[in-house]
Amino acid sequence: MESLVVGDIAELRPNQGTLSLFTNEAGGILDDLIVTNTSEGHLYVVSNAGCRDKDLALMQDKVRELQSRGSDVGLEVVDNALLALQGPTAARVLQAGVADDLRKLPFMTSAVMEVFGVPSCRVTRCGYTGEDGVEISVPVAGAVRLATALLGNPEVKLAGLAARDSLRLEAGLCLYGSDIDEHTTPVEGSLGWTLGRRRRAAMDFPGAAVIVPQLQGKVQRRRVGLTCEGAPMRPHSPILSAEGTVIGAVTSGCPSPCLKRNVAMGYVLSEYSRPGTPLLVQVRRQQQVAVVSKMPFVPTNYYTLK
Template identity: 75%
Template sequence: MVWFGATGFRFGFRLSTSYWRGLKDSGTGRSLTYGCEGKKFSSHSGREAQKRTPLYEFHQSLGGKMVTFAGWSMPVQYKEGHIESHLHTRTHCSLFDVSHMLQTKVLGRDRVKFLESLVVGDIAELKENQGTLTLFTNEKGGIIDDLIVTNTSQGHLYVVSNAGCAEKDSALMQDKLKKFKASGHDVDLEVMDHSLLALQGPSMAQVLQAGVSDDLKKLTFMMSAVMTVFGVPDCRVTRCGYTGEDGVEILVPTEYAVQLSEILLQSPEVKVAGLAARDSLRLEAGLCLYGNDIDESTTPVEGNLVWTLGKRRRAAMDFPGASIIIPQVKEKIGRKRVGLVSSGPPVRQHTPILNPEGSVIGEVTSGCPSPCLKKNIAMGYVKAEYSKTGTPVLVEVRKKTLEAVISKMPFVPTHYYTGK
């Protein structure tokens, strides 16, 4: 059992299901496997060829514990540890390297029509430099990936999607591109090689405002602007993030990524944070992790993501899987994504959820001890009749049943900046 201190609160993690440690021998030496909300990270064994972001040496110089995630070598935590990074993000400001995300430009006169043939959102209604979270869906209504699309004032759509889905997302877009071009449409794709930094936390605006001439009070949630940031030109700053806090993602020319990171860290408000903190922060904020909480076997309605369906798109039913997804909006569905709060040992991915009589009614998809709430939180899917907030349920942890309750999400209030 490994213990981490967090303002007097202690977390216990068993080695086989922990955030961090699960040692196993490999043929060429030892490799270290990390599980975070059910997501597995592996340390490097020497033979593995890992992709590296431009900040790889920078992370190492700061004591980053590098692990494998989606084929990339990424920091899972730093010297101060995961809990400290998590709490610092909630109270001050943290810097995350998210350069592993797939970034794509969609260009051409028919770029909106092209993207709307793949996603559920109303891209045509986006204002200049406004973004939205949307979903790639398949013909069965399943979620291929979640992504953010920004309608830039530079004549292209800027798309950011998950690193773990990069290969299939690229294949999906390239296949559709061939069909569009063959039918005479004007559209092109360009994979970007810029770096992407996320600056997240309540003091973000204070830190960033010192290095930009633009008034950040005018940059509201999901809006972006191209600006010079601490002397680095041509950065796209988007007010968004994956922590539930006020924050930005900064698209920065790769040659300036380390320079800008070093400048940001000069502020006493800013510390670096890794994958583990990013994951526990997003769970407290009730945000989905693709591959855990949503995938091709879940529809937007089951995943409580109906709000991603554009009003015009619902009426037109012109996106992949619409014939399955739209009827679910008004009809009763078999299962629904919910939040859970429990006591005792923390619940993890694949933990069975039971009704009070002991029958299985669902399964946990993500779970961890909440550093802020000092109680166990999770999300998962249950039969729809058990999805009402306040419903008592049971969870089965190590063959023992523990009391839990269906909870509203987010578990911790979000602080997105809307200008109000």
């Protein structure tokens, strides 16, 4: 797996996971994914459903390459559904249906357990909302049963992609295909923290020759957070300097339900990326004042052991 991603997978503890990136030789991001080192002796990988075909082909090609060299490696696609239970009371709701003590399951760790009578579920303390919560990998045959059991609690409501999108944007989390893609490097995308220290030194991941020097040098553009009043900033809206020169574009934007103001992220020339920098964003042919802001816009509430 380390021949495909930028993260330090070998150093993961049993049942610990990490967000990582598939990269190409030009340093671009092919997808973001979560890799977990399970206590059962294999890696559990969750990548984006929208990138399923290319991610699967990437891993299959690497498996064949390594097997041809005599390596003991294999790839199995698990026919599971993935349910995300997110929010401040998610753990309490789920605890009613599991025997395991969820207080011992911190952020980015996982365990296999029976959930509301459905066996062989992998529960991972993670999610893409910035809130506490879990993602449950459940055998397809039990997915509807489990979803029905969760919805039996009046605190649990169905949430669509638009609700998830506003939450992940408030948390400053990237959406693949919008905020990052194969033409974006991890450093440009402000994701340099995903590069393991050992991996940086070894420079043994795809695109390392491009990405590692960027950590110490300058990149032409960077992903930043933006806040503004007035009309919401939307993808592709031009970002301008205070003098009116186009310096970038918005990649994600929406009104923030928590902050009651508009938030967005986008790419600007590096010299304009410092928090507090006043800029302009063109929305519906009108220029409105925006400010480069630190992310996350709303503090995250991931569950960690004290």
